[in-house]
Amino acid sequence: MPRSPSQAPLSRSPILDYLESLHERFRGLSEGSVADYIPELARAEPDGFGICIATHDGFVYEVGDSHEPFTIQSISKPLTYGLALEENGEDAVLARIGVEPSGDAFNAISLRPHSGAPLNPLINAGAIAACGLIPGETATDKTARLLDAFSRYAGRPLDIDARIYRSESETGHRNRAIGWMLRNFSILEGDPTPALETYFQQCSIRVTCHDLAIIGATLANGGVNPVTGSRAIAEEYVDNVLSVMATCGMYDFSGEWLYRTGLPAKSGVGGGILAVQPGRIGIGVYSPRLDAQGNSVRGIAVCRELAADLGLHLFDASQRAVPAVRVATTRRSVASKQRRTPAAAEHLRSVGNRIRLYHLQGALAFASVEPVVRELMAHAADTECFIVNLSVVQRIDTAAARLLAQTRVELLRQGRTLAFSEAGAWWQRLIDAGVDREAFYADDDFALEHGENLLLAKRFPDAGSAAAVALENCMLFTGFDTDELALLDRLLARRAYHAGQTIIFAGQASDELFVITNGAAMVSIATHDGITRLDAFTSGMTFGEVAFIDRSPRSANVTALRDVECRVLTRDVFAQLDHEAPAIKIRLLSNLALGLTGMLRQANRELAVLN
């Protein structure tokens, strides 16, 4: 029996406790009786009772006779219908089988007056017609296809109860009548026997209520079995299967079922009920005593209780949309890792609200993206650059991707930019929706730097690339007089690196402090999906100071981005200053401490935004 890999032993799960109490509560319910229209079915153990819930990520909770086999019966119908859709396409199937609830009992013939099309695929007539649409000349071929599909749903090889099948076939006179009526209207072509025998065999497939829950979880998971990872049905037909279950799944109790539980479902006279909370969970219940409509008595009672206790109703008001915006902030609170000169930093602070950064979350669909579009358009007039981070987005549907693409076009028309950062797996969908490749940035850091450069280019059009900087213009050496600078010039080592060279390796001892006098460098660490930039600096800036002060080993690499010239203060020289030039030492320490408070304040601003 395949089990979820995450099926770790739980000492006591409150969810399992709850299912056990539910099982205990309803095991005394002994109304109804086992189906007896064929002798083999009447042999079922009337007191068999199992309940199973499987989550859309494949975790299973089960109590009672959850591994007791029984025949799937009518629960096969929506699955066969799904396969018929996949094999023939929606139009061909809808031309032969309707999707209207009939209001009639399960074995009513219910054909449309003129076309002879069965009203829906979950009455016998519709199910037999669906069997006719499964490829294969013989019942054996057709049934092999069905068994293969059903087994992918269940995640294990299913088989047919041969005695039930014989019994179904021997007593299936009414269904044969339906088959010939379908032949009469050319809904079935040729001899109806293969479709009929396929129908009898599909009803006789053996399942457990554990299987039913997994089948439900597969439908909840867009058609992919969450335990095995294999696809049972194309995603585009899942909504069709669930729709017919919602309107026609429970015979002439379907309306009240949906009203009470709000769950698409299907019952079978073998005693099973399969229910699905779309996108969330599958439920399987087994208890063979049936009510007058042919539904499991305990099954209905348990599902009603589950739906109420667990708040599963599709239309429950608590299913309300969750805002897609997790964080909304501006360059006033978050900055790129590119350190700036004091003048540039000051300008960016003053116009920082012209760069807006949004972190989106959850499944992006029309209703969740619409407020984002509204927000962007409302700020179009006063914003230069919008950045939308997608790192924790779980899904972007086609409608949402299209809307984002159209919003970007409209913003560009107004002279604004919209950049996406950390698009990851959603890059292709956004490209397909029409977003240009140039809109994507690896992370917020680079997207922010791009926005900052746009703002700086307007204010300092001549800034261009950084040139060499004299010692007195380096931040660490602010406030020294000429003699002191001359002394420092003698004490500081000179180093040069080519573009791409590593200046500092993670793990090294931290006995040196660097000041970059020409060039550009970056601090970075390797992460699971590439390189993350932690800091970047150009001429005049200090690096390596944190580890230098607290003497911890280097925690990241520093790489030259262009040819770099540095001045290096070693720990020994720094120590000598205590006695040889205490005034210089005091100013260096003051400048270092001032730099640290700047970094600390920036980190705290970003923490405040994220919390």
Added chain:
Amino acid sequence: MPRSPSQAPLSRSPILDYLESLHERFRGLSEGSVADYIPELARAEPDGFGICIATHDGFVYEVGDSHEPFTIQSISKPLTYGLALEENGEDAVLARIGVEPSGDAFNAISLRPHSGAPLNPLINAGAIAACGLIPGETATDKTARLLDAFSRYAGRPLDIDARIYRSESETGHRNRAIGWMLRNFSILEGDPTPALETYFQQCSIRVTCHDLAIIGATLANGGVNPVTGSRAIAEEYVDNVLSVMATCGMYDFSGEWLYRTGLPAKSGVGGGILAVQPGRIGIGVYSPRLDAQGNSVRGIAVCRELAADLGLHLFDASQRAVPAVRVATTRRSVASKQRRTPAAAEHLRSVGNRIRLYHLQGALAFASVEPVVRELMAHAADTECFIVNLSVVQRIDTAAARLLAQTRVELLRQGRTLAFSEAGAWWQRLIDAGVDREAFYADDDFALEHGENLLLAKRFPDAGSAAAVALENCMLFTGFDTDELALLDRLLARRAYHAGQTIIFAGQASDELFVITNGAAMVSIATHDGITRLDAFTSGMTFGEVAFIDRSPRSANVTALRDVECRVLTRDVFAQLDHEAPAIKIRLLSNLALGLTGMLRQANRELAVLN
């Protein structure tokens, strides 16, 4: 006309662009014909055409004749049914009106064979029976109730088209027959005339498709009109109303409608269609040409297109659950603001993974909380204290609250604690579900401090409350010799504060650095929901150093938590040291810089977790 307050002028919304293109595409569709079963209806302008979408938070997009009035007709039926449920309760209503789709046309009588109960509330028989269940002796009384409820749905006072009403009443022979048949079965009691006249009047209520969209948004918003904020229907009945719309809303096209659009909806022969994406949006379409089933031809075409383009289908696989855990971390990465002595800090680092912190997000329901429960139970063996932060949770339903309460009970049984931080509005729901009052903390900071204290109490059982600390044991004075300490002792001012006194006011100049030698104090700022603690310290620790170094004004208050004794280093004394005791100045600066790197590394660890 009431409008959303957020209805700011949008230069060009891509969503409005889309609706305009849809309107353009379908305005040429001229199949079908205006209802003519009563003369007044036949006078409608056949080419009238409006489309409107209202979001669950009350934002409106509309194109075409969205303010053209027409009569609501059958779209009144689900609203009246909702009021009947509110006034009589579910059981009383279900005893008289079923919820099964009939498969029949709208004017079929469709009563159950023995009870005479109409099959559902959206066929005429069911709607007339629902009018009988609205309180009031006369049609005037009943209609006044309905008008009031409908007006709350629409957010403006609605009225009745008197000519249509007269016309409906004069030609309503078939409906009178239904009324008397309902009287025959005692579904209606007494004279059926008031119920019938109420029915004719409710069908004649004038609306626009803007109104329909707002009515839909009200249902999507759990029964509260999102523009006006007033409740139109109790939340508990919203799922019932949407359920009957889903199975019976579009006459004998209901099954195919749900299959195609996946939206609960209701049409009327006045040319309106109301559709709802539960929890998300309301849609109103107006176009009076009807098909053979009595549904608006353009209305159906537009809704099918909208559902496909915008991905609105209820069972669309993209509606999958979003994980509730936004952040999962341990005390190794985040810490309380309570600064610790070096020994305590070292111990907390080594056992930090015994405190686990989770930030949850979104709407918490069974399916989203279940994986959280699974995670907590899986770590029960190796965790002392779980903290669950609820600050960005948008909703906790009863099932989720109960599950969290039961999980806490099970964890307590195993000797673990589960604390909730920032529960805010969800506090009451969790209390009602059985969570003890002692489980709640104002924020992560206090919850973490509680967890840290639990871990520290095991390792340092005798620690107790902090005592006075000598200068040489204060962190800032580490590494000084006896003479230096004696000098410092002379230079440092002494201050004492009573518990509760403010030591530093936000906005003050930052000319002093504090070392606490006895007592405890806290840095805090006032926020929109109270006080946020930024830092807390006890004997031996330094405070006020960041602003002292960068000379910015104080950004927060510091308050004595117990009686406090401090030593104070003024900026003047600090400056004098440059010349009078440079070695002391150098060590003080080194110790300050070291403290800053510690704070910076902690901030960066927390940023890494949150990003």
